[in-house]
Amino acid sequence: xxxxxxxxxxxxxxxxxxxxxxxxxxxxxxxxxxxxxxxxxxxxxxxxxxxxxxxxxxxxxxxxxxxxxxxxxxxxxxxxxxxxxxxxxxxxxxxxxxxxxxxxxxxxxxxxxxxxxxxxxxxxxxxxxxxxxxxxxxxxxxxxxxxxxxxxxxxxxxxxxxxxxxxxxxxxxxxxxxxxxxxxxxxxxxxxxxxxxxxxxxxxxxxxxxxxxxxxxxxxxxxxxxxxxxxxxxxxxxxxxxxxxxxxxxxxxxxxxxxxxxxxxxxxxxxxxxxxxxxxxxxxxxxxxxxxxxxxxxxxxxxxxxxxxxxxxxxxxxxxxxxx
Numbered sequence: 001x002x003x004x005x006x007x008x009x010x011x012x013x014x015x016x017x018x019x020x021x022x023x024x025x026x027x028x029x030x031x032x033x034x035x036x037x038x039x040x041x042x043x044x045x046x047x048x049x050x051x052x053x054x055x056x057x058x059x060x061x062x063x064x065x066x067x068x069x070x071x072x073x074x075x076x077x078x079x080x081x082x083x084x085x086x087x088x089x090x091x092x093x094x095x096x097x098x099x100x101x102x103x104x105x106x107x108x109x110x111x112x113x114x115x116x117x118x119x120x121x122x123x124x125x126x127x128x129x130x131x132x133x134x135x136x137x138x139x140x141x142x143x144x145x146x147x148x149x150x151x152x153x154x155x156x157x158x159x160x161x162x163x164x165x166x167x168x169x170x171x172x173x174x175x176x177x178x179x180x181x182x183x184x185x186x187x188x189x190x191x192x193x194x195x196x197x198x199x200x201x202x203x204x205x206x207x208x209x210x211x212x213x214x215x216x217x218x219x220x221x222x223x224x225x226x227x228x229x230x231x232x233x234x235x236x237x238x239x240x241x242x243x244x245x246x247x248x249x250x251x252x253x254x255x256x257x258x259x260x261x262x263x264x265x266x267x268x269x270x271x272x273x274x275x276x277x278x279x280x281x282x283x284x285x286x287x288x289x290x291x292x293x294x295x296x297x298x299x300x301x302x303x304x305x306x307x308x309x310x311x312x313x314x315x316x317x318x319x320x321x322x323x324x
Contacts, residue, residue, distance in 0.1 A: 033158035034111060035085040035289050039175050040073030040165035040189075041145055042091035042115060043124045044101070047274065052131045069101045070126060072165040072191050074110075075275050079282020079304055081109045085289055090114030090154035090175075092144040094122040114154040118144045128274055136274065153178055161289065163281070164210070165189040169202045176209040187212040188239065189281065194219050200226045207238040214281055216245045233259075243284065243298075245277050245305065251298045262298040265306035280305040 045068040054060045073091055080087040088111035095117050105112050122143040130136045149170035156162065162179040164172045164186060176186045188210040190198050195218075198206075203226045207213060213235070215223060220232060220242070229235050232242050232254040242254040250264040283304030287297035 033086070034088045035160045036077070036080050036163060036285055037088040037090060037114070037154065037156065037159045037161070038073035038077040038080070038163045038165065039090045039114075039154065039172065040163075040167045041071035041124050042069070042074040042089060042093055042097070042101075043071035043126050043140070044068075044097070045070030045126045045128060045274070047128045047130065049130050049132075053129060053135060053137055069104050070275065071124065072189070072278055073163070073167075074105065075278030076163055076165065076189075076281045076285075077110045078105070078108045079279045080285045081282075082304075083283065083286025083300075085286060087111065088114055088159070090116075092116050092118055092148055092151065093124070094118060094144050097123045116152075121146070130274070138274075149174070156182055156184060159184055161185045161187060161285075163187045163189060163285075164206070166191050166193045166197075169193075169198050169206075173202060173205055173209075176206060180209050186210045187214065189214040191219065191277070194222045194226075198226065200228070203227060204238065207235070210239050212241045212243060213239045214243050214245075214277075216247070216277060220244050243301075245280050245301075251280065251302050253294050253298060255294065260294045260298065262295060262302055265302050274308075276305040276308040279308045 047064075047066045047068060048062040049064045050060045050062055052060065071091065073089055077087040077089045087109075089105065091114070093115060097115075097117065102112060102115070105115075122141065124143040124145045125141045127139045128136055129138075145167055148168040151171065153175055156175075156179055159179070162175065162184055164176055166189075169190075172190075176188075179186050186209050188206050190203075190206070191214075194203070194215075203223065207227070213223070224230065224232070224235065227235060227238065232244070235242060236254060236256055240256060244252045244254070246252060246264070248264050250262050252259060252261045280301035282301075284297045284301035286304075287300040292300070
């Protein structure tokens with residue numbers, strides 16, 4: 001039996017708040033090879049900084065142009081590994097993914113045996129524009145992650161938890177079903193794609209297979225809309241734990257034993273919000289998979305997110321950088 005899970009009615013139900021001070025003990029099978037497998041995007045991120053975001057039909061010069069290794073799943077895996085967890089990544093990329101990006105992941109102690117290069121498609125690529133107030137606009141070319149529903153599933157043997165994040169919903173649901181059939185716990189994190197890739201049927205199934213739902217404010221609102229529920233507490237009948245990031249307000253966890261909140265870490269000069277939510281998740285897992293209390297897990301997550309907001313570059317150096 002794993003942390004926060006009790007086999008009941010064919011699925012696991014969250015019971016991990018019975019010992020809030022110390023939290024329940026996490027146990028894995030002796031043969032476990034990974035604490036956490038993140039399934040979703042590995043992107044090439046082009047981040048440009050501008051004095052102000054352009055108005056319609058206007059052009060503005062860039063101040064800096066950095067290229068980062070990004071993507072929701074890759075970010076969570078890297079942050080989880082920074083906490084000492086054994087993390088793996090499962091993602092589809094193109095043959096154009098630079099080898100030095102693979103080397104970066106290996107250097108960060110992320111298992112990339114689940115990163116698969118597809119023929120005839122490009123690696124997912126994001127273009128992110130940020131102004132001096134950390135407001136941003138983002139565009140994504142899904143590339144190799146656009147339509148993956150029928151492709152081969154990653155190896156799930158010896159995995160403790162599977163974190164399902166952005167990607168083709170049909171593929172992600174197949175991964176979740178397979179994980180649950182093997183007795184592996186699943187966390188759901190559709191992220192921004194909840195707004196345009198998921199529908200009510202798919203979301204209901206994902207929640208029914210999951211122990212945790214990770215969201216930000218707008219993603220929670222969309223989840224409630226799709227599930228036809230009024231409040232987060234109404235969703236707890238489908239998923240036992242909802243973790244919501246609140247930006248400068250901190251983070252909150254909705255559970256069947258109550259709601260828990262922590263404040264955000266103060267950041268005097270915020271630089272970016274890109275990747276902060278993913279860092280939060282990695283930090284949260286660093287506590288969760290060690291059996292810490294909900295509050296301590298939330299604090300670990302907000303601390304990791306604050307580090308990114310303060311200066312992403314100091315944590316994960318850009319692959320390439322150019323200043324204007």
